[in-house]
Amino acid sequence: MFGFRKKELVGIDIGSTSIKLVQLKEVKGGYELVKIGMAPLPTQAVMDNTLMDIPAIVEVVRSLSKSLGVKVRQVACSLSGNAVIIRQLSFPTMTAQELEEQIHWEAEQYIPFDINDVNIDFHILGPDEVDPKKMNVILVASKKEIISTYVALFKEAGMTLTVLDVDAFALQNAFEANYDSSPDEIIALADMGDATINLNIVRQGESLFTRDIQMGGNLYTLELQRKLGITFEEAETLKLSGSGTGDERTMGVILQCNETLAMELYRSMNFYGANAGAERISKLYVSGGCSRTPFLLDAIRNRLEIPVELIDPFQKIIFQEKLFDSGYLKEAAPHVAVAVGLAMRRYGDK
Numbered sequence: 001m002f003g004f005r006k007k008e009l010v011g012i013d014i015g016s017t018s019i020k021l022v023q024l025k026e027v028k029g030g031y032e033l034v035k036i037g038m039a040p041l042p043t044q045a046v047m048d049n050t051l052m053d054i055p056a057i058v059e060v061v062r063s064l065s066k067s068l069g070v071k072v073r074q075v076a077c078s079l080s081g082n083a084v085i086i087r088q089l090s091f092p093t094m095t096a097q098e099l100e101e102q103i104h105w106e107a108e109q110y111i112p113f114d115i116n117d118v119n120i121d122f123h124i125l126g127p128d129e130v131d132p133k134k135m136n137v138i139l140v141a142s143k144k145e146i147i148s149t150y151v152a153l154f155k156e157a158g159m160t161l162t163v164l165d166v167d168a169f170a171l172q173n174a175f176e177a178n179y180d181s182s183p184d185e186i187i188a189l190a191d192m193g194d195a196t197i198n199l200n201i202v203r204q205g206e207s208l209f210t211r212d213i214q215m216g217g218n219l220y221t222l223e224l225q226r227k228l229g230i231t232f233e234e235a236e237t238l239k240l241s242g243s244g245t246g247d248e249r250t251m252g253v254i255l256q257c258n259e260t261l262a263m264e265l266y267r268s269m270n271f272y273g274a275n276a277g278a279e280r281i282s283k284l285y286v287s288g289g290c291s292r293t294p295f296l297l298d299a300i301r302n303r304l305e306i307p308v309e310l311i312d313p314f315q316k317i318i319f320q321e322k323l324f325d326s327g328y329l330k331e332a333a334p335h336v337a338v339a340v341g342l343a344m345r346r347y348g349d350k
């Protein structure tokens with residue numbers, strides 16, 4: 001028999017501090033969890049969204065998928081930060097094929113590299129609200145050299161990179177599969193990791209603005225290290241138990257970093273707000289390990305003056321209770337939002 005079952009994929013998010021793996025199965029009306037796991041990366045294996053120590057990363061990918069018994073070899077992974085350039089542009093209305101022919105010429109002015117060194121992808125969002133003769137397009141460009149590194153990395157790990165996504169869009173994917181938002185509502189999503197905050201402002205499945213802020217959980221660790229004169233490792237341990245120790249100096253540093261992060265988010269969201277036609281953002285949903293920092297969400301709430309909530313990437317995903325520990329899923333949830341979004345991609349997706 002010939003099946004038309006879409007090829008199964010496993011979502012692998014290579015973060016600065018750890019690798020997250022999620023596999024989902026499509027079931028009637030949604031998804032079921034098949035595999036989930038996280039494994040720490042050696043410090044400096046990934047820096048500023050750049051894969052520095054490929055053999056170490058390959059080893060972690062390989063051992064994580066082996067320990068979880070992952071059989072699927074097709075992978076969806078994602079880029080972020082300076083590895084990818086995303087622009088929302090407006091074009092005269094045309095077909096996807098016509099745009100395909102033109103996009104290289106048009107893209108040149110938005111890309112700070114030689115156009116021959118980059119791969120260009122685009123996604124037509126739909127007609128422009130202000131000028132119906134125009135359409136809105138998202139342009140995504142990444143250096144061929146970076147893409148080849150990811151392809152080679154997974155090949156080395158015995159897998160095939162089939163979908164290369166963008167962190168901010170994978171996050172959006174995970175959000176949309178789990179939450180219903182009303183048609184005119186504008187929502188901000190922020191994955192706050194170790195080195196980067198991926199911000200994506202969306203309305204009804206349409207991304208209106210993205211920005212990667214080069215800041216995250218490592219700010220706390222670096223500041224604790226600097227201000228308390230301790231090692232990076234000591235500072236990281238202290239941070240993770242920071243609220244428990246009740247130490248005033250530690251808490252002082254943490255609260256100060258909370259303000260810095262909240263201010264950075266505020267600035268980026270204001271930048272979106274200054275665009276013509278921008279409407280008010282009604283709510284911010286956050287994920288990422290950094291979002292677990294004590295009192296951070298309060299600081300963001302105070303600064304932005306909108307409701308702030310943690311994303312639950314498993315809200316609508318079913319799982320067999322005998323296979324997965326709900327305590328573990330709760331612990332892992334903030335870290336795996338991007339990987340969950342990746343796991344929903346299918347071969348041939350744009």
Ligand SMILES: Nc1ncnc2c1ncn2[C@@H]1O[C@H](COP(=O)(O)OP(=O)(O)OP(=O)(O)O)[C@@H](O)[C@H]1O
Binds near residue numbers: 015192291
């Ligand atoms: N309970 C906690 N309180 C505060 N920070 C935490 C806690 N748990 C984890 N973190 C921090 O979260 C960060 C890791 O989160 P996450 O796994 O989302 O990042 P990443 O994907 O590795 O990094 P990035 O997305 O920036 O590349 C680290 O900075 C870690 O110290």
Ligand SMILES: [Mg+2]
Binds near residue numbers: 013015
């Ligand atoms: Mg991350």
